[in-house]
Amino acid sequence: MGKIRRFIHFVARHRTVCLSGFGALFVIVWLVWRYTPTHRQMLRSTVVVKVEQWYELRWGKSDTLFFTSLKDDSLLAGLSTDSLQSRSVSYSVGSWLDHWALVPSCNGRLVVTVPYASQGFSATTAASLLKTAKTRIKTEVDRLRLQSTEIRYFLHSHGVQDEGFGSVAEYSAKVDSRLKSALALQAKLERWNGKAPLKVRLRSAYTLYYYNWKDQRDSTQATMVAALDSYKLRLLQTVSHSMPVGMSAVKPLPWTSLFSGKLLAACYPGIDEPRFASVWAHPTLIPLPSRRDSVAVSPLISGEGAPLFTHHGRFVGILSNGRMVSKKKVMHLFSKEAEL
Numbered sequence: 001m002g003k004i005r006r007f008i009h010f011v012a013r014h015r016t017v018c019l020s021g022f023g024a025l026f027v028i029v030w031l032v033w034r035y036t037p038t039h040r041q042m043l044r045s046t047v048v049v050k051v052e053q054w055y056e057l058r059w060g061k062s063d064t065l066f067f068t069s070l071k072d073d074s075l076l077a078g079l080s081t082d083s084l085q086s087r088s089v090s091y092s093v094g095s096w097l098d099h100w101a102l103v104p105s106c107n108g109r110l111v112v113t114v115p116y117a118s119q120g121f122s123a124t125t126a127a128s129l130l131k132t133a134k135t136r137i138k139t140e141v142d143r144l145r146l147q148s149t150e151i152r153y154f155l156h157s158h159g160v161q162d163e164g165f166g167s168v169a170e171y172s173a174k175v176d177s178r179l180k181s182a183l184a185l186q187a188k189l190e191r192w193n194g195k196a197p198l199k200v201r202l203r204s205a206y207t208l209y210y211y212n213w214k215d216q217r218d219s220t221q222a223t224m225v226a227a228l229d230s231y232k233l234r235l236l237q238t239v240s241h242s243m244p245v246g247m248s249a250v251k252p253l254p255w256t257s258l259f260s261g262k263l264l265a266a267c268y269p270g271i272d273e274p275r276f277a278s279v280w281a282h283p284t285l286i287p288l289p290s291r292r293d294s295v296a297v298s299p300l301i302s303g304e305g306a307p308l309f310t311h312h313g314r315f316v317g318i319l320s321n322g323r324m325v326s327k328k329k330v331m332h333l334f335s336k337e338a339e340l
Contacts, residue, residue: 037313041248043283045307046266047210049094049112049222049236050279052087054078056203057126059196065188075136076129081184083203090115091271091279093305094208094236095318096249099334106249108238109225111330112206113305113320115232126198130189137186144179151175206236209279213246217280220244226336231325233318235333250307250315252331263288264309265319271303287311 037045057065057076066086068078078086092112099105151172204224212218226235243249265286270276288308306319317324 039285042264042266042285042309042313044246044248045096045250046283047094047110047208048268048271048279048281049092050207050209051090051092051114052205054083054086054088054203056201058199059192063188063191076133079133079185080181081188091277093268093271093303095305095307096243096247098249098251101251101253106243108240108242110236111318111333112234112236113232113318114234126200130192131194134189137182137189141182141186144175144182147175148179210244212244218244226333228333228336231329232320233325233330233333235337252327253314262311264311265306267306268303
């Protein structure tokens with residue numbers, strides 16, 4: 001008890017020094033914890049992002065059509081009255097990103113890479129393409145009607161379900177569904193008189209897939225808040241403006257450099273290959289050799305947008321088209337937030 005009293009008396013007499021010492025120790029521990037990320041934190045800084053893109057073609061007050069892209073300079077690919085049928089889908093690796101290194105400042109923001117969309121369309125080009133589409137859809141409707149009639153006759157004449165009857169019936173349902181969609185598109189195209197001014201706008205939707213702090217599958221929506229087209233970069237933000245619990249944002253340390261020339265990439269192998277892609281894949285760390293801004297890795301192994309770290313866990317950039325987009329260029333996205 002005497003030693004305890006003497007210790008308490010010592011602390012009371014030198015409380016300023018003791019408090020300063022405890023404060024310095026706390027700061028040191030906090031800095032070590034914050035700026036020495038573990039492998040788990042590097043992996044938890046990533047999510048799988050489903051990127052959907054499509055074009056909206058509008059005229060009048062409420063008439064709208066959708067298409068995927070311009071094909072062969074004369075065809076609006078994926079032209080439909082339903083945007084869900086016109087969306088191109090790709091997958092990218094998203095990286096949660098702090099704005100400032102010294103304080104938590106993610107606010108649900110993450111950086112991804114997206115594929116290039118087709119070039120913008122002028123009103124004159126869109127009008128010409130719609131005229132072509134009118135002719136094409138009439139031919140398509142006539143063809144589908146003929147197919148539907150022939151298949152219905154076959155099913156009617158084969159009242160007994162012989163071998164292959166079920167497959168033909170299933171195909172008939174698909175033809176009827178396509179015919180219904182084609183008729184809806186034809187009716188919408190007939191509403192355009194060829195003179196009404198057209199407006200074309202690129203639309204996009206982003207869905208994030210990840211494992212939450214309970215290691216359960218989870219997802220959320222995000223919107224774009226900034227873009228850097230020269231590097232195919234997009235800065236997204238969750239609808240809640242917050243990073244999911246259990247995730248870890250990468251920190252843009254100003255003194256980060258590549259002394260060893262080696263990298264660690266937080267990858268989702270197969271995410272760029274439709275035959276292997278899975279939104280519920282688990283990330284893995286892959287060591288990569290690096291020379292300046294080039295990275296020797298197959299996209300099949302890494303995944304577009306994979307964050308790149310030094311072997312000490314310092315964030316240095318992201319992977320885009322087999323090259324490293326440096327941390328400085330990635331952070332430039334924050335300066336473009338106000339432009340949208």
